Amino acid sequence: MKFQNPLLQILIAIIVTLQINVSAQTDKKNKTITQDFELEVETEYRYFIDEAQFDDQQDHFPAIAFLPEYNLQWNDGYESLNFTGFLRIDKDDNRTHWDIRELYYQKANSNWEVSLGLKKVFWGVTESNHLVDIINQTDAVESFDGEQKLGQPMVQFTLTTDYGNFDIFYLPYHRKRAFSGKKGRLRFPVIIDRDDITYQSRAKEWRQDIAFRWSHYFGAFDVGLSHFYGNGREPLFTINSNGELNAFYPIIHQTGLDLQATHNAFLWKLEAIYRSADAQDFFALTAGLEYTFSNIDGNGLDIGLLGEYLFDDRDELVLNALQNDAFFGSRIALNDTQDTSLLIGGIKDLKTNSSIFSLEASRRIGSSWKAEIEARFFSNIDANEFILSNFSQDSFFRLSVSKFF
Amino acid sequence: MKKLIITTIVLSFIGLLNAQTPEERGLEIAKAAEEADLGFNSSTVELKMTLKNKNGQTSERSLTTKTLELTEDGDKSLIVFNSPKDVKGTSTLTFTHKIGSDDQWLYLPSIKRVKRISSNNKSGPFVGSEFAYEDLSSQEVEKYTYKFLEENGSILVVEQDPIDPKSGYTRRIVSYNKDKGYRIEKVEFYDRKNALLKTLSYSGYKLYKGKFWRAAVFNMVNHQSNKETRLEFSNYNFDVNLSDDDFTQVALKRSGN
Numbered sequence: 001m002k003f004q005n006p007l008l009q010i011l012i013a014i015i016v017t018l019q020i021n022v023s024a025q026t027d028k029k030n031k032t033i034t035q036d037f038e039l040e041v042e043t044e045y046r047y048f049i050d051e052a053q054f055d056d057q058q059d060h061f062p063a064i065a066f067l068p069e070y071n072l073q074w075n076d077g078y079e080s081l082n083f084t085g086f087l088r089i090d091k092d093d094n095r096t097h098w099d100i101r102e103l104y105y106q107k108a109n110s111n112w113e114v115s116l117g118l119k120k121v122f123w124g125v126t127e128s129n130h131l132v133d134i135i136n137q138t139d140a141v142e143s144f145d146g147e148q149k150l151g152q153p154m155v156q157f158t159l160t161t162d163y164g165n166f167d168i169f170y171l172p173y174h175r176k177r178a179f180s181g182k183k184g185r186l187r188f189p190v191i192i193d194r195d196d197i198t199y200q201s202r203a204k205e206w207r208q209d210i211a212f213r214w215s216h217y218f219g220a221f222d223v224g225l226s227h228f229y230g231n232g233r234e235p236l237f238t239i240n241s242n243g244e245l246n247a248f249y250p251i252i253h254q255t256g257l258d259l260q261a262t263h264n265a266f267l268w269k270l271e272a273i274y275r276s277a278d279a280q281d282f283f284a285l286t287a288g289l290e291y292t293f294s295n296i297d298g299n300g301l302d303i304g305l306l307g308e309y310l311f312d313d314r315d316e317l318v319l320n321a322l323q324n325d326a327f328f329g330s331r332i333a334l335n336d337t338q339d340t341s342l343l344i345g346g347i348k349d350l351k352t353n354s355s356i357f358s359l360e361a362s363r364r365i366g367s368s369w370k371a372e373i374e375a376r377f378f379s380n381i382d383a384n385e386f387i388l389s390n391f392s393q394d395s396f397f398r399l400s401v402s403k404f405f
Numbered sequence: 406m407k408k409l410i411i412t413t414i415v416l417s418f419i420g421l422l423n424a425q426t427p428e429e430r431g432l433e434i435a436k437a438a439e440e441a442d443l444g445f446n447s448s449t450v451e452l453k454m455t456l457k458n459k460n461g462q463t464s465e466r467s468l469t470t471k472t473l474e475l476t477e478d479g480d481k482s483l484i485v486f487n488s489p490k491d492v493k494g495t496s497t498l499t500f501t502h503k504i505g506s507d508d509q510w511l512y513l514p515s516i517k518r519v520k521r522i523s524s525n526n527k528s529g530p531f532v533g534s535e536f537a538y539e540d541l542s543s544q545e546v547e548k549y550t551y552k553f554l555e556e557n558g559s560i561l562v563v564e565q566d567p568i569d570p571k572s573g574y575t576r577r578i579v580s581y582n583k584d585k586g587y588r589i590e591k592v593e594f595y596d597r598k599n600a601l602l603k604t605l606s607y608s609g610y611k612l613y614k615g616k617f618w619r620a621a622v623f624n625m626v627n628h629q630s631n632k633e634t635r636l637e638f639s640n641y642n643f644d645v646n647l648s649d650d651d652f653t654q655v656a657l658k659r660s661g662n
Contacts, residue, residue, distance in 0.1 A: 038490060071662065082662050108659055110650040122517040147516050160653050215654070217508070222521045264506070265525040294526035295573070298596075299630075302529065337456050337464045337533040339492065367464060370491045404490035 033074045040067040044400040048185050050393040056182045063090035067101075078108045084151075088142065094181030095141040101151045113158040118151035121169075123213065123224060125260040125269045126286040128308045128327035128347060132256035132271045134228045135211060137175040144186065144376055145358075150175045164216025171209040174199075174231040174249065185394045190245055197235045198248045200278065207231050207251070224258040236279055250277035265292050269308070282313035288327070300335030306345065324350050338364045352382035368405070374398040431551025431563045438587035439546050445617050447473045447647035451640045456534050459631040465489075466532060471660075472543075473647050479503050480543040481652040485660045486532075494661040498652060499524075501543035510654060512661045519654050528573025535603060535625040535634040537573055540594075549577075559584040575599045585610070588618035596629075603627050614643050 046061040065088045072081040084101040104117030121135040136149035155170040176194045180187035201207040209230020216223055232252040240246055254275040261268040272285040288308030296303060306329040310322040329345025340363040348355045357377040364370050374397070381392035425433075454466040467488045473481040479501025486495045494514035501507050507524040527539040549565040556562070561581045567574055578593040589607060596602040609621030623636040650656065 038493065040490075077659070080659075080662065106659070106662075108655075110648065113655055113659065120517045122519075124518075125520075158655055160650060160655050165653070165655055217521070219508075260521055262508075262521050262523055265523050267521070267523060292523060292526065294523075295529035298528075298573075300530040300533065302526065335530050335533055337458070339533065364489060364491055367489050368491075402491070 032076075033072065034077075035073070036069075036071045038069045039405040040069075040402050041065070041405070042067070042400050042402040044398060046396055046398045048394055048396045050395055052185070053390070053393040054187070054189050057185055057187075058091060058183045061091045061095075061185075063088060063095070065089070080106050082106065092141070092181045092184035094178060094184055097141065097178060099139065099150055101149075103151065111160045113156075113160075115154070115156040118153050119156065120149050120151065121154075121156070123226060123256070123258060124271055125222070125258045125267075126271045126288060126308055127269075127290070127306055127329065128288075128345070129271075129286045129310050129322050131273045131284055131286055132224070132226060132258045134226075134233055134254055134256070135169060135171070137177055137233050139178070141178045141180055141184070144374075164214050167211075167213040167215075169211040169213075171211065171230060172206070174205040174207060174209065176205070176249070177233070177235060185396065186391055188245065188390050192245070192247065196247070199231060200248055200250045201231060205231070220262050222260045222262070224256070226254075226256040226258075228252070228254045228256075232275075232277065236277070238279075250279055252277045265294065266290070280314070284310075284312040284314070286310050290331075292331075295335075300333075302331075302333040302335060304331035304333075305329075306331065310347070322347065326350055349382070349385075352385060354381045354385055354388055355379045365401075368403060370402045370404070372398075372400045372402075374400075427553040428551060430553035431565075432546070434553065434561050434563050434581055434583075434587065435546050435549070435551055435565070437583075438581055438589070441586040441588075442617060443474075443476070445474055445614070445643055447471070447643075447645055447651075449640075449642045449645050449647075450619075450638050453637045453639070454532075454534060455635045455637070457633040457635070466534075469660075471645075471647060471651065473649065473652050479507070479545050481649070482543065483652055483657060483660060496657055496661040498654065498657040499542065500652075501545065503545045503547040507542065510657060512657045514661045517658070519657060525571060527569065527571050535627045535630075535632055536623075536636075539567075539572055539574075540605070540625070554578070560590065561587075573597065574602070586612075586616070586618050588620075601628055611641075613641055617643065 042065040044063040044065065046063070048059045052059065065086065068085045070083040073079070083103045086101050087098040088095060090096050100118050102119050104115050104119045106113065106115045122133055124130045124132045130146060136152045138146045139148040139150050140146070142148040152171060152175065153173045157168045159166045176197060178194050179192040182191055199205065207230060211226065211228040213224060213226035230251065231249050235247040236250050237245060237247045252275050254273055256273045257271070259270045267290040269289065270285065270287045274283050275281070286308055288306065290304055290306045292302055292304040294302045306327070308327040310325045310327065312323040314323065325347050327345060327347045329343060332342040334340040342361045344359045346355055346357040357379060359373070359375040362370060362372045377395040378392050381388050383389055449469065449471045452468045452470055454468065455463050457463045465488065466486065469485045469487060471483040475481065481501070482499050484497045486492050496512040498510045499507055509522050509524045511520045511522050513520065528537050530536070531538050531541055548569065549567055552564040554562040554564055559582050561583050563579050563581065565577045565579055573596065574594050575597055576595045579589055580591040581587045582590050588610060591607065592605040593601060594603040594605070603625055605623060605625045607620035607623055610618050611621065612618055619638065619641055621638055625634045627633065
């Protein structure tokens with residue numbers, strides 16, 4: 001959508017003038033301003049099929065979410081203002097929440113880019129677990145797979161060189177993870193109030209954190225090396241002698257490696273991290289492959305096979321309980337006009353045999369609607385699983401329908 | 406005597422010309438077409454894609470494409486989806502290679518993830534359309550072997566056989582217009598069983614910068630499924646002065662926002 005509001009033109013002209021930009025006199029800048037507004041309204045129904053393990057937990061969760069997005073671009077797209085909001089209203093009070101997913105100004109030049117504000121950043125290559133990805137806090141009440149994130153305040157500077165991309169992040173504020181409330185599923189017997197989780201750092205959420213990442217590609221290889229120093233995104237849980245759960249965010253150093261080799265229809269993937277804190281040092285990795293049989297029927301049907309191995313030194317204290325597990329899955333894409341796709345998979349603990357099976361399917365309806373089905377089944381959950389045993393009754397179906405305005 | 410020598414030379418020259426095999430002539434035409442389009446440096450264009458199924462129901466997508474011309478290796482391109490709205494911002498970055506498989510990355514804006522993807526799937530449909538990925542990738546001379554078939558006025562018909570065994574075609578029959586900068590007027594695609602699969606017709610050609618012919622409409626008809634996909638190009642811009650910096654993973658993420 002083109003936009004020619006004179007007021008905005010003036011406003012932008014002022015911003016451009018204010019910039020210390022020596023080359024501005026010589027460059028003939030494109031003054032076209034484009035703006036775009038979009039709203040997604042999602043209705044959702046989650047149904048937990050098994051009787052609840054803990055008091056007050058409910059079975060049916062109707063919900064609605066609003067995701068407005070606004071984007072303003074000028075200077076040929078080299079400067080922009082981006083906003084993504086989020087509001088969820090759910091039966092579980094703790095899942096009723098709002099967030100500014102993104103609100104940042106970005107300026108790019110030929111080989112550098114700077115972003116200022118709340119932003120989302122993703123690092124990594126594997127499918128079943130995202131070890132390396134650490135910049136944003138997980139929106140844990142929003143999604144089971146941890147792919148929904150909270151907006152992170154940052155200054156990000158990116159430099160593109162012949163030796164790869166260099167990213168430097170200044171992260172001035174930490175955001176706490178939310179947990180399910182009294183009525184909610186996928187929780188512990190005690191209800192964790194996010195405010196009860198403390199910090200190791202005396203500066204608490206205002207600890208000034210930094211992160212660095214180098215990423216590059218060499219032919220078939222894509223590689224990323226990263227380091228994060230600051231308030232951890234995962235709280236550390238300990239149980240004291242009275243059996244009370246105590247949790248805090250430790251100060252961590254985390255070095256991460258992500259590597260993918262792309263060879264014909266094979267994608268070989270590796271993510272590894274080493275995290276150290278006063279209370280805990282550990283190593284974790286996810287390694288695997290993806291192979292896609294493409295256009296099998298001459299009509300666009302793709303069937304991908306995924307296999308990954310997950311290891312984590314923390315053993316039973318791993319928050320997502322993936323300490324020595326194997327993941328197998330299949331991604332099926334019809335490549336039809338409605339973008340129908342399906343991802344099925346299962347993660348099995350190689351020692352205890354605890355398993356989680358999952359299904360995610362989506363299809364566009366008409367041109368502005370989309371339907372999604374998600375199912376997670378907890379099977380054979382070992383009673384000795386420190387974290388997972390709390391979720392053994394939490395198998396669920398989720399159906400959502402979104403309308404895009 | 407002198408006359409005889411000249412005649413002999415002329416005759417043998419004609420003989421040489423005649424001795425040019427259909428393969429050589431086909432390659433020569435493909436090279437001439439490539440030559441005629443050299444020097445556009447970079448361009449951007451907006452694109453509306455209309456998919457029609459055999460019952461005549463249609464659905465639309467809109468995209469923006471940026472292209473960077475490279476001579477030593479294949480072109481670079483960046484495609485951004487603007488609609489349908491649920492995939493808005495989804496983008497691909499492709500580095501075409503004259504020899505070997507292309508490098509390709511996909512950006513998923515909802516989770517901000519850049520994914521290196523396999524370029525193995527050449528024959529599969531691009532977003533459910535009748536265009537296969539290979540139909541839309543940069544056309545490099547090195548990717549085919551050639552055979553000149555016939556000449557009808559200004560139209561030169563050349564058979565092109567893909568070198569890559571992963572191609573969905575045994576051959577393509579391409580009609581070049583030698584009087585209009587060797588622009589392509591029509592392509593017929595034959596599937597792996599050598600049956601006519603699709604016909605692509607170009608129309609609404611316009612000359613940009615006095616040198617570069619660009620069609621306003623690509624119409625692809627699938628004869629086997631009776632489905633059709635129409636691409637309408639608008640706002641061609643050859644003055645954008647893009648560089649390698651506009652075709653990086655950083656630029657890919659920026660474009661998808």
